[in-house]
Amino acid sequence: MDPNQTLFSVVTLMPQEDPSLDRIQVYNVCIQQPLKLISDGLWAHENLIPSKSSYTMLEMQILVIFFITQSFHFLLKRLGFPYLASQVLAGFLLGPSIPTGPLEAYKKMLFPFGSPDILNTISSFGYTFYLFLNSVQMDFNLITKTGKKAWVIALLNMFTPIILAGGVFVQSFNPLWTSTLGQKEADDLSVITISQSGCSFAVIACMLNELGVINSELGRLALSTAFINDLTGGMMAGLGTAFVTSVSQGYLMVARNLFLFFVYLTMIPLVGHPVMKWMVRSTPEGRPVRRIYIVAIVFVLFILSHIAKYFNQPFMSGAVILGLTVPPGPPLGSELVDRMELISTWFLSPLFVTCCAMKIDLTICGPPKFVLAVAFIIAITHVIRQAQIVAICQYCKIPARDGFCLALILSCKGIVDICSYILLFDGTQQSPTVVAVMVISVLVLGTTSRVGVKSLYDPSRKYAGYQKRNIMNLKKNSELRVVACVHKPSHMIHIKNFLQVCSPTLDNPLVVDVLHLMELIGRSSPIFIAHRLQQKTQSTPNYSGELIVIFDLFERDHAGSATANTYTAISPVSLLHEDVCNLALDKMASIIILPFHVRWTEKGLIESEDNKIRSLNHKVLERAPCSIGILVNHSSSSQNSVSYKVAMVFLGGPDDREALALAKRFASNLDNKLFVYRFVSHEHDSTNWENMIDNEELREVRGAFGKVENVTYEEKSIDDASQTTELLRDVANSKFDFIIVGRRNGVKSEMTAGLENWTEYTELGVIGDLLASPDMETKASILVVQQQQTKVLTAS
Template identity: 45%
Template structure:
């Protein structure tokens, strides 16, 4: 206990344990993660006042160690700001729409101008009862500004980055954060604490401009040089990473020398780093655990120990500060809502957007700690503002969850499926690709659907990439890029080239629009569903999350792909197909394809039958339809099913076979018998439908997203090389906002 290192380790361990306990207790309430860290600080502060517990804690935290652990943990806050600077797509400011600019400027200027005008108007009363403007000005300005890091963290916890509202909020926050940084740094440079006067101001301003200009001008080309000398697919050398991290602290030291906050240098350098892989993602991966996961929670918890909660909450100064905070947020809410409504945003979404842009978090905690340490605000004001952060963050988190549902746009009456298409209609599809080896199987499926000039297919090819090293999700339409000027390099060059060649080889039959979506794996479903909704697609084709080698071994098992598939099946605005690929290529044009359709009845099987009927237009496809029926005289026959099967029964190129299966074991025996006779199977998912033919098979189903039949055919125990397409028709009933549509 007399050595610093063991003492520091015990302090960190205690803070970590209390933080995790608070996080576990508050998790059911759906609060932001940093609030549990703040609550841990309050618990720790309260323990100091309780004897004999306080005596033990004072031995663990002797005089002076608060500042030591705060200083060490503040490294985490600096790296947190640096990481958020790295994740910012700074070029977004020059190419974003007018809505983000209008909302950001209105949310910044209107409350700031209104509140400052009110303070000036009531100057005499404020001076008489409070005596100091500093606390009120800090409360006013800090609750007006919008922090990009705070908004990005909030949207990440709400899982809203990919939603339209989330992207607009991030864009507005980016504009506001840059404008606020310019304004506050300039204001800080104009402040002098000694008698040097004008010369000191000029020196600060010149140094600030030099840092803002020369750091990006010199560092960004150096970053691109590092990227250029990093082989494709290989990680960035650790030596480069360590040099950049050293520059973070060097620029922080220079920031202090020019009368600025330490984090300014880290923020400017972060903006100079090209976001995304390989360099931006490497820095984020290297620093994220050390800063955000380890040191930042300690920083937030120890910051709470500085707050003075022994003040009189009925005092005039405390009430005045609280009133200023409430009025600032009220005016900011009104200005954001009005500006959003003027941009044709629905009222409910406008209210959600205003709440998001009013959120406060870790950045404000760091700001108040800096102001408190420099004696710009007192302990009472610090305590009031800390409490305000907790209350505002909680209100925003709960309110946005209640108000905004990104999936509600998919709830509608319009039928978007294969069975509703006219025989001569154009087929619109969305094809999703995660890995390069998905390309050939998706092209084979398009060939199977027999695109012709009379029955063309328009396919939107969506390349899904995990978001790493940037905060703002990106959606790229490569069709527009090819029409533009100067853009060559793409995230999806192989996919673009493959489908360009495929489109060229099928003139007037195939039209391909390649796109790239870079987003978190847990939110990729929104990119898929948004694209299908906007393009009025009839079906979405998703790759299965497992891939087998030729000898039957699993090559990869991607849980993120499976989670995406399940989520799309739940909320898709159109029909969905999951493709289980087991062959390198079907080679439809060069050989005869033995296609099988296993039919039991129901909407999903009807949808699958429509795809099978479209495939037989290709002379290279031989279709066999196996109609499984139970030998039960009381079984009711669906007239619609009979009507759908009539065309297939009497089609000369189709072999129709009725199979009697009284229970699941007979169905399994029959499928084992035919599985090696075919190259491709099309089946319906039939989710939630029970029938005698599948009784007992459900208990052995490993992947419910494939349905009972699809899951059985996909089992590696069958040693089959046949690919499988599992189809789910667009859900006809969607529950949304308490109504059944």
């Protein structure tokens, strides 16, 4: 391949007459018409010159960029570097920043004159869509829900570094900077503090999602702060761009561009939001948005990007404003994200970052004094930002470690920042040296922020069992606090049946917090709604209408003895367990009830199996701040009974004792019948400490304190695991409504020896797994209980 054979037949560099325009190079080119788009292929007899075929060169460039990027990422991800670092390093390698010796000729062949422009143009579409989709996922209503803490942190985080770093370290020492560096270089320092004082909501949300802390308390505060900071910075950037690019043409042009910018900023939401609301209303519930609506929105996006240039705004400003106008979440927001995310976020945007990095030449970074000055201003700006965030967090009684993690999060830089710096470079608003140092700072800040937060912040540490939050340690006749989780409508009736069997009375009160768990789609910010508060404010769409009605009726039917609060949590599937554990911690719950992930038909066949629910159950079992019960239902029918027949299978251990404590509360209603089956090994040692505790807990149901009319106690001697299976089969066939067992987490005995190898669902334990097996042919609901874990568990 001849590097001189390109899309243009003659390329000549013209002499520059104006020395002040040293960065602008003028070429004289001749274009051969018609342009050749596609190569004749490997078997062509003539004109086999791929570099003269624009589409062929584009394919080769994309393949090489992705190969180099993935190679870098394969090595760097093990050291904690983000994917962005690999994209930038690929740009440095393919550009002039990293000399490659004998391979330089191949770089010129791969990127001949004219071909990078095509790659830049196509990838810039991807970046436009990337900004649009990230704006779609923002919830503009978040600005009205954000507390004073986030507003104070965001505004001070924006303006304090500009005032201190820009005013004190730059303007106050301007004569020193001018004499040391020169007038032009000293003027460049003023812009650096402004560019470093902001943060991008898209970058922060992506980082928090990667680290798995987006719906933690710290993550929610960081998102709210970043949202306000990003909006403020965007407004300042728009106004600054309109002023700086027009001031040379007179103040009349400045006033014109500012006026048009305000019209642009206000008319898009005023016109677009009602139209998109109409699109949502015209879409039947549960159905996807019509394709014509998606095409229309994309068409308007391109038109708005084109209009922005008439008042000197960047092409992506229309994408951001239009994206904020789209109602987040389903059906419209989620449909846009589903259709465009792959091509924009994972394909074209990485290409755009690499193309941006290819424009930087680190080999001509300018005088070392200027490089050090730029690095110093960037460093001092971030030191001021982080110090003030930590100070504000200390004043707000936020732990010092969490405050430092928040400072690291808000200092994170990413793709949006790199592309903003390159746009300044393209517009000759910043020198190559300043842009090169700022791009390097993005890599340093992006990496250190992720590594620092990952090593310092563990949201699961607050779930450590320092307090006894289980049913065994409740005082007699004290209220039972339950957190019940619902994923699907079919779960509601089974949860209600469980609450019925709890038999709430004035002497045995029940407080239940029902949490509807939904997957976060088409938005960045997780949502947590308390529907009892929502009914007063009416500020949030009603996501769980049927749930609210069912449990309001339950509370009305048990007036004075039961309280039912309903909530909706919308988060990424991998992080929903944080919402469950947070609610249980805040409400001081004694037990969390989780639905099992398998649903059976009336004939005992598996109807559906949701591994996302199973993964959530495992995470809650590991981290929960209280006891947990997994509710297994073989039947989809509603019981609605006033009395229940309940069996309790007791083998011994903490989990079985917790299950027994719950069974005793069931038996407090004399209409319920409780049957306690204790399985005892022939080698049972009654002097063993665990066995002594078991005997003490069983004294009441054994009749040691007097005959209990509605409780039947039976003791079964077991020789081996096969007898355990047979006795469980007898229990399963006895037509109980509920069967309660302990998970027996970490407990092994002769009665279950060997059965562990056949356990299919480890979260149910050996006994629970046997009872849930279709071979048992039981219609009873099975509740598997695990007592609160008192040791600190690290997050996976």
